[in-house]
Amino acid sequence: MGKEKAIGIDLGTTYSCVGVWENDRVEIIVNDQGNRTTPSMVAFTAKERLVGDAAKFQISSNPLNTIFDVKRLIGRQFTDSSVQADMKLWPFRVVSQKNDKPMIEVRYKSKKKLFAPEEISSMVLMKMKAIAEQYLQSEVKSAVITVPAYFSDSQRKMTKDAGRIAGLNVMRIINEPTAAAITYGFGRAKEEKKHILVFDLGGGTFDASIIVVRKGLFEVKAVGGEAHLGGEDFDNRMLTYCVQTFNNKYKTNLSRSAKALRRLRSECERAKRSLSSVVETVIDIDGLYEGHDFFLKIRRAKFEELNFDLFDQCMEVVKKCVEDAKLSKCQIDDIVLVGGSSRIPKVQEMVRDFFDGKELCRAVNPDEAIAYGAALQAAVLKKEEVHMVIVDVTPLSLGIAVSGGLMAVVVPRNTPLPTWKETSVTTPHDDQIAVSFEVYEGERPLVADNNLLGKFVLTGIRAAPARVPSIKVCVEVDEDGILSVSAHDKGSGASNEITIANEGGRLSIQEIDKMIADAEKFRREDEEEREKHVVKNALECYVSNMRKRAMKAKSEGSMDADVAKDLISTITDAEEWLDDNYSATVVELQDKLRELELKCPRLFSSKRFKFTKAEERK
């Protein structure tokens, strides 16, 4: 038995990818369809749950129960403006639950069911784990999972929760651009110090990072990005344009049909991809809505016009990131493009122009670089023979609310991780025995414009005049970029440590434990369903084969008429049984097959027919 392997998972908005360190290199693992990336999609049907390619294959016939883009929901509030905007274009339903938490509503096995975004993500992670286990032929327990550098504290925590629900020990959460930089730097151990810009434009997020790569040391200098900007937004722009064109032409409202929207969206995505290599393409869909066909010629220039402001937003982030790293453009030695959307020619042109015509690095695979880097990091943590040191940073400033609604920054953004910072606060009123704290992340001076992470109250402070007590507030951010805050009253001597409350709709330990149990239940049900397909298929093949042979024997007269009648009636009974017992269990199906396997050859052998079991199933 070899050493237990840890895997690296790039949990993408649209596609996920998994890699493992093996035989002194990273292997990107192909899935059961032979693909190196797997759609981050989960579908629920009356009978089963499907994940990955299987979910994508059936999306147009089951749009309401096929879930995608869940990375855009994780760690966000239902009332978040980006969630509200996305919901308008998603065919599936999202509802609000306690603490403003968004939940996904589906019909599964003919019942209404609600799933948390972490639960759906955990299903994708479980699929990636299973892909790796199939390849390695052993159980995988540990993983490094990547997140966008610009993911907030709650988005990171909830991604980690998703990993736990999937039954994984999440060894580390790493930033996607950092993972890509590791891929870039791996094998360049002898090269001189280089400043690289990782430009990561994926399906749902955009990240830019400036990283110093030097002989196995990866030091992040600055990160920037938009947690909600990527290929899906470009698809949405095209979709909106097509819907308007269609509605104007036929004086109707196509958005009323989830199925039509889904068909149109997937054609828009296909057209967008082809516009990266050709300058004109067509969108051609028969009977799209109310019997009307849709045909549209679209040019690359139109696509660029529809998305120009979004591309420009990416360049603004790059500009700021270079400034934050205190570098000038000409000090950037290499520009590494990752993420599927970085293939868009206009995006590449804008990046090149920004860096005064500098050639872009083509050394890493944009679809696999992140999983590759995550697998390398997993190997380091598992103490395989890979050596490197990674120093990442906080993407957003962290602080507490002080009088006047201002944010007192405790940990400025781009601080190297892990970090531990302390500040002192006091009481504004006489004899105050409790102080409430609000913890925020963001760059705006007023807390109202930043993101509230949590609140807590410190009680038991010794009564004293205003501004006398000295309360130490300690903010700690670990290597995963995950935050904990504590407060301690020096005056009373009483140490009162508090961790942030569950503000952002994060699941409680009990809820996570329940989801872990559910995930295991779903996994068993999926396996049972798969086994059922196999046995049912064998039974159906057997019955159809027997019918063909019986009919042939009857027509050739090579079988006694009574025996033939008996045989055909046995086969007809079996066919009826299959129709009537649509939801028969594996055991019932196996019993039926066994019964036929005993009965049919006996009838045949009464008239010179003898089969082996293999022959019967042919």
Ligand code: AMP
């Ligand atoms: P990722 O999250 O890195 O897997 O990127 C997926 C996104 O890249 C999706 O929105 C795809 O539509 C987009 N994408 C993939 N290939 C291309 C391409 N050739 N041109 C434009 N976008 C692409």
